[in-house]
Amino acid sequence: xxxxxxxxxxxxxxxxxxxxxxxxxxxxxxxxxxxxxxxxxxxxxxxxxxxxxxxxxxxxxxxxxxxxxxxxxxxxxxxxxxxxxxxxxxxxxxxxxxxxxxxxxxxxxxxxxxxxxxxxxxxxxxxxxxxxxxxxxxxxxxxxxxxxxxxxxxxxxxxxxxxxxxxxxxxxxxxxxxxxxxxxxxxxxxxxxxxxxxx
Numbered sequence: 001x002x003x004x005x006x007x008x009x010x011x012x013x014x015x016x017x018x019x020x021x022x023x024x025x026x027x028x029x030x031x032x033x034x035x036x037x038x039x040x041x042x043x044x045x046x047x048x049x050x051x052x053x054x055x056x057x058x059x060x061x062x063x064x065x066x067x068x069x070x071x072x073x074x075x076x077x078x079x080x081x082x083x084x085x086x087x088x089x090x091x092x093x094x095x096x097x098x099x100x101x102x103x104x105x106x107x108x109x110x111x112x113x114x115x116x117x118x119x120x121x122x123x124x125x126x127x128x129x130x131x132x133x134x135x136x137x138x139x140x141x142x143x144x145x146x147x148x149x150x151x152x153x154x155x156x157x158x159x160x161x162x163x164x165x166x167x168x169x170x171x172x173x174x175x176x177x178x179x180x181x182x183x184x185x186x187x188x189x190x191x192x193x194x195x196x197x198x199x
Contacts, residue, residue, distance in 0.1 A: 066193040100137035108165040123156035
């Protein structure tokens, strides 16, 4: 199964750790996993690296700096542009039982990069996972947008989910993102990084 929504950069580093079954943005095909399970497995591998990156500045780990974490507070766009930021924000949304929002947004980002001959299969998966009225991880969009997105998914183009993705982005930006910036998870991480930098 293709890696759904993970940026290509830094993915090869994860493969250095034997227990992380990720390489070059793809998940090894041991068995088919649910859409969300891929992200959970990725985060299980990534979060310890973030933590160890805080402790060991001279290691080969992906480093997470206080400057980067401060940039997350400038805009949701900057937060989502960071691979580590996506992971931390996903954990926060999970704590609020709304992780389907970032999972859908990331799935749409991946979908836009999909080869044309693979669009139909991915569009169907995204629709079934997030859009249809009885979807497991149903996103919060109105009936009209749900119907319009369903039509676009049947005859997919690279922009089939753009409108729904924009709606979910605005929802996160106005609702979850401000709470994230005030959350203990974010403030503790920032404080920990600033403390380790000043030592």
